[in-house]
Amino acid sequence: MSGRVVVQKYGGTSVGDAERIKHVAERIVARVQAGDRLVVVVSAMGETTDELIALAQQMTDEPEARELDLLLSTGEIVSSTLLAMALKHAGQPAVALSGAQAGIGTDRRYGRARILSVDPKRIRQELDTGRVVIVAGFQGITEEEDTTTLGRGGSDTTAVALAAGLGAERAEIYTDVEGIYNADPRLVPEAQKFSEVSYEEMLELASYGAKVMHPRAVELGAVQGVPIYVASSFSEAPGTLIHGGPFMEQRNKVLAIAQDTDVARITIRGVPDRPGIAAHLFEPLGESGISVDTIVQNASVERLTDLTFTVSRSELNRALDIVKPVALEIEAPSVLADTHLAKVSIVGAGMTSTAGYAGRMFRTLFEAGINIELITTSEIRITCLIDEKQVREAVRALHKAFELEEG
């Protein structure tokens, strides 16, 4: 068998029922006939993962992480075996592999395991016999042979890791959108689809609300130099290639507008301004796997300061359970939380070398009557927290102000 090796990934919606799985099988057969050798990573069918979690919650409020992972891993095994069967039915030899069989080695952080190693021996053997290899995404195995799941963005990460381990041409992520846009097309009808973006830009887009891909998988692609192609599994429209090409240096403008409504804000009032306090607060959050972003500390007044940060809404209660005792301990008088905010960001690799973007963003929001609650910036991004109700208005105004209608 010759032909380049390509890793594809199909999400839960793409394999949501028997008909869709057969449709995916047809797409795979066409690619094999075109000469490619395919490794295909699949998510669990539709709502399977949520259904399994609901089952677990019938047993206990707090399912043990190890058992929950073993339970959840069955969802991707079901979809991968069904896809392999559909391929064989279509005359295409195929084999389904669990994460363990595919050689995905992880650490022991159940529910959010990190991939430590990829041993592609079995996959190569199967490819060499002419089979399409279907791999259950989102899962791996520890040295002790315990099953783990990778947490958010898990199947995308599986695909990129396998592409790296196999030296594949690229990882192709098939989903229910047609690629990466310069704004959410549901909010901005004039939004333009990119044919390519850099890892860094995609990372900012993904971190700041473009739900198409999890930043974790993009990061792995960047580190491993694996090009990632994002496209729709429901159409043949060209998608977006995420890679590290030289084109990005030449950009000198705002690339896209991103928004994220899954935001909860926590503010700790009256934090003593002395060394080690921040570590004392954020280390336990990190150990619990709570992803914190947008940390802002105001200037200190009389050696007391306010510390604000955001987490996803689903993690707000867990975060508060950790933060409140620490706040007591450091004698901070109060902890505030709210969930009515959203993030709106402008993203672009060229922004650091050009003045005026921040100013134009703030003026645009001001002219649209939108109050800014918090501002943070990175080298290639400026983010404002605003009222959730004004997101659509803000994104449209910014899309227009930065002349993104022309792509």
Next chain:
Amino acid sequence: MSGRVVVQKYGGTSVGDAERIKHVAERIVARVQAGDRLVVVVSAMGETTDELIALAQQMTDEPEARELDLLLSTGEIVSSTLLAMALKHAGQPAVALSGAQAGIGTDRRYGRARILSVDPKRIRQELDTGRVVIVAGFQGITEEEDTTTLGRGGSDTTAVALAAGLGAERAEIYTDVEGIYNADPRLVPEAQKFSEVSYEEMLELASYGAKVMHPRAVELGAVQGVPIYVASSFSEAPGTLIHGGPFMEQRNKVLAIAQDTDVARITIRGVPDRPGIAAHLFEPLGESGISVDTIVQNASVERLTDLTFTVSRSELNRALDIVKPVALEIEAPSVLADTHLAKVSIVGAGMTSTAGYAGRMFRTLFEAGINIELITTSEIRITCLIDEKQVREAVRALHKAFELEEG
């Protein structure tokens, strides 16, 4: 941790929904508190296996055996993780293991794999930390790390194999009946429950219709010397202990009446009476995993004979697909099949040393107006094939004739 090690097995009905799983967890906790160290094998919840098969059949009429096994293995993983969670919720440390993690090594005969080895290292480690070990039944793993399922009686066999591998006190099979009776209590209200039976007797009972346990697991128990206790998971009523104790020698009567309506009969007419013909016929059936019993060959007339055997009804079509070409090849003029028959057997260890049992059985059936279509015997069993419609009548008449009402 001291205390004897006991292996329990709960069937699909016993773990059919969340409430039942919690009930099983309570039973386990009570046993642990009584001082036992438990390894618990579970089947898939209720109809799970059938639902997974239905999913596979939406993909293809003939799912590949390897992928089907990987798919079906998820059913027992789901139930085992849920039971472990229920136990932890009840304050009892527990761990769920897949067949692979539990060290169940099998051959590569997908769908009907045989256990080749049990490596109880992981189970022992978990027991030593005070955990109850829940094992996904019905499954194992090949040397090549492919998942297999064990086929009929798979979870019972897992339990007995683990009991043997661990040197456990005994295997306890919990099901929806209260033990082994001397006739089907649904047909014979006066049926008596045994407190104990020998492996050999149970084997005959199981092979000839007592659906409580699969003969395969009984056989393994006999070979490995593992006592098997069969009881209800829904009550505290005492069950039946299957073992190899000396009591069996002293029996000198009919032990029980068994019936089996899952019978299809195949007759090959005009088979040439020469060496090798039987092997030619039955070898391919064996290779396909079709379980054949009750083979009868009539006396040869002009070097031609009729060969009759029975299979289960679900395997009739597959058996015919194999038999018909062979019949053509050996120039047998016709192959007949019917599915209106049932088996009624009398079973008892003492029957060989005492004359008259066969005669009394045939007379009883004759007096009840029941025609006998075929007779076979073993050392401790006499079986008649009769019309399925007359089974209830036959079982009742025999139960009375052999004075089984008194137990």
